[in-house]
Amino acid sequence: MALVIILVMLVGIVFLAVFVVKSLAQPKKIDGIKRLVKQQKYAQAQKLAKAIIAKDPRDMAAHYWLGRAYLAENKADLAFTEYKNVAQNAVFDATIPEVPFRKQLAELFVRFNQPEDAVKEYLLLTKQEPTNADNFFNVGKLYEQTGHADMSMGFYQKCLQIDPKHVKAHAALGLMLFRGKDMRGAQREIDTAIKLDPNNFSTYYYQGKILKESKDYPGAVKAFEKALRDPDFKQRALLERGSCYMMAHSTDNAMSEFERAIKAAKSERAQETLFARYFLAACHENNRDLDKAIEQWQAIMSVNKNFKDVASKLNQYKDLQSNDSLKEYMTCAQDELTEICKKAAAAMGYATQTAEAKKWGVLIIAAEQSDDWKSVRKQMCLIAFFRETEPMDETTLRNLVEQAKPRGCSQTIVCTSSSFTSTATGFAENRPVELIPKERLEQVLAKAGI
Numbered sequence: 001m002a003l004v005i006i007l008v009m010l011v012g013i014v015f016l017a018v019f020v021v022k023s024l025a026q027p028k029k030i031d032g033i034k035r036l037v038k039q040q041k042y043a044q045a046q047k048l049a050k051a052i053i054a055k056d057p058r059d060m061a062a063h064y065w066l067g068r069a070y071l072a073e074n075k076a077d078l079a080f081t082e083y084k085n086v087a088q089n090a091v092f093d094a095t096i097p098e099v100p101f102r103k104q105l106a107e108l109f110v111r112f113n114q115p116e117d118a119v120k121e122y123l124l125l126t127k128q129e130p131t132n133a134d135n136f137f138n139v140g141k142l143y144e145q146t147g148h149a150d151m152s153m154g155f156y157q158k159c160l161q162i163d164p165k166h167v168k169a170h171a172a173l174g175l176m177l178f179r180g181k182d183m184r185g186a187q188r189e190i191d192t193a194i195k196l197d198p199n200n201f202s203t204y205y206y207q208g209k210i211l212k213e214s215k216d217y218p219g220a221v222k223a224f225e226k227a228l229r230d231p232d233f234k235q236r237a238l239l240e241r242g243s244c245y246m247m248a249h250s251t252d253n254a255m256s257e258f259e260r261a262i263k264a265a266k267s268e269r270a271q272e273t274l275f276a277r278y279f280l281a282a283c284h285e286n287n288r289d290l291d292k293a294i295e296q297w298q299a300i301m302s303v304n305k306n307f308k309d310v311a312s313k314l315n316q317y318k319d320l321q322s323n324d325s326l327k328e329y330m331t332c333a334q335d336e337l338t339e340i341c342k343k344a345a346a347a348m349g350y351a352t353q354t355a356e357a358k359k360w361g362v363l364i365i366a367a368e369q370s371d372d373w374k375s376v377r378k379q380m381c382l383i384a385f386f387r388e389t390e391p392m393d394e395t396t397l398r399n400l401v402e403q404a405k406p407r408g409c410s411q412t413i414v415c416t417s418s419s420f421t422s423t424a425t426g427f428a429e430n431r432p433v434e435l436i437p438k439e440r441l442e443q444v445l446a447k448a449g450i
Contacts, residue, residue, distance in 0.1 A: 030095055033065040037072060045069040060090035064101065071104065076267070080108045099128055106138070113271060115142045133163035141172060149176065167193045171206035178210045186210060201230040205237055217244040235264045235272045242279060255283045269303050278308060288331045288387075290317055316389045316418070325445040326438070330387055330417055338362050340450055341385040344441075347448035348413070350381055361385040365407055382409040386416040394423040401433060415441050 029052055036045035049066035052059050067082030083105045092098035102121045109118035119142045125135040140155030153176055159169040174189030190210065193203040208223030221244050227237035242257030261276035281296035294317055297310045305311065317330075329340055334357050341362040342352045350366035362385045367378040382404040386392065397414060404412045415436040420428075428435050436444065 030061045030065060033062070033069070037065065037069050040072070042069045042073045058089065060086050061095040064090065064096045076108060076111060080112060083108055099125065102128075110142070111267060112269065115146050118142055119146075131162060133159045133166050133169070136162065137166060137169050137172070140169070144172070144176065149179075152176065165196050167197045167200045167203055170196070171203045175206045175209050178213065201227050202233045205230070205233045205240070208237070208240055212240065212244055215247075217248045220244050235261050235266070235270070235276070238264060239272050239276050239279075242276070246279065246283070251283050251286060255280060258283070268299075274300055274304060274307050278310070281313070285313075285389075288333075290327070290331050293317075313389070323442055325450040326417065326442050328450055329441075329445055337385075337387070340445070340448070341383075343448040343450065344385065344415070344444050345383050347444050348383075350383060353380075361387045365409060379411065380407070380409045381411045381413060382407060383413045384415065386414070386418075388416055388418045391419045391421045392416050392424055393421045394427045397424050397427050397433060397435075401431060415444070417441060 029048065033045050033049050033052075036042070036048065046066060046069045049062045049069065052062040053066070056062075063082045064086045067079040067086065070076075070079035070082065083101070086096065086101065087105060090096050092101070102125055106118045106121035106125070109115070109121065119139060122135050122139045122142065125132070126139065129135055136155045136159040140152045140159060143149075143152035143155060153173065156169050156173045156176070159166050160173070163169075170189045170193035174186045174193065176186075177183075177189060178186035190203070190207050193200070194207070197203070204223045205227035208220045208227060211217075211220035211223055221241050224237040224241045224244070227233045230237075238257050238261035242254045242261060245251075245254035245257060258276045258280035262273060262280070265273040265276075267273065277296045277300050281293040281300075284290070284293035284296065294314065297314050300307050300310045301314065329337070332340065338355050338357055341364060342355055345352050345364050345366050346369075349369050350364075351369050352364050352366045354365045356363045364383040364385070366381050366383055368381060370378065382400065384400050392414070397412075397420075400414060401412055404410075411432045411434070413434045413436065414428075417438050419437045420435050425435065427433075
């Protein structure tokens, strides 16, 4: 019996010893990961962290330092996965410093376009660091981005109470006051920000936003030019410069800025990158360079399938990939389009009398071709060819019909590369109007040998 008791005690001592050894060894292993990260040996740090996790998947310190190693190598998506795991399961201590962790996690939430979760992290930081004005500024900025203007302004003001010389808060508050039509207050805040630090180039970004919303596009472009010197605002400033040029109808300059914004991207998933691609595609679409527009829409779809109306745009132009005649119709120059439309009119049985180039396409006055040589009076027809992507409405048809009679036309034919709304179809039913949507237009173009 005594022997059994001694054996049990020996087994217990062995297990206790193993536990103590493991407990002492684990912090040393974590320290090893820290040291490797500090030495910029990120691959080795990741390998060691993964080995620890393989033995104990719930070792949150190892997950945290694996995330740190990923961050150091700019593998933000992998770091994000590790950080979210830590946030859900960790008990913070010396091995996982809570404040630095939450700041990094908040930045990752922002980077991956999850502002609501980022706000939660920064709100926790305002409790842990109540004298750190940056935390209050970040909450204000995120609330502003998500449409909570009143709450945003409150946090900007709280930021300035803690640090009256917080330049970015003055600038952001100035922009909010401008949007609220408080011009005097807005100018005061922007002037204060620039006076406090004329070399804080992010301030000029906000100044540019104010000038842009005032429709002072040349002034806004100059302000955004200064903002380019701030690396954190460079892409946004390029995007804003491009939109200013767009609004000023300077398409070539706009495209150049959007292309620069894409090249300056730190992440393909960033909202600024997606908007730069979206606006660049709009410029290509307006220039009838649809292959390049489609290329940008597809790039957007590869990272965000629900971004604005990109899916709809790709669907509208999907036939261009397989239908050369429709692609030629949609992408050719204006003088070439006029000749295509004349051939299409002939394929429908009409001889063109006049052809007038329009912003939306071509307007033709044509005489009906007839095999009856005795027929003296030819029936005249107004034929409108539209290059559009949106369904055509009743108003457009009504305007065309009103033009037909004064031009001596008894019939109107409307061809479009899109479709017609239900109200437009209803309007045409009891009138001498023939509607030719995209599917029938493709057949007409094929018949014309386009």
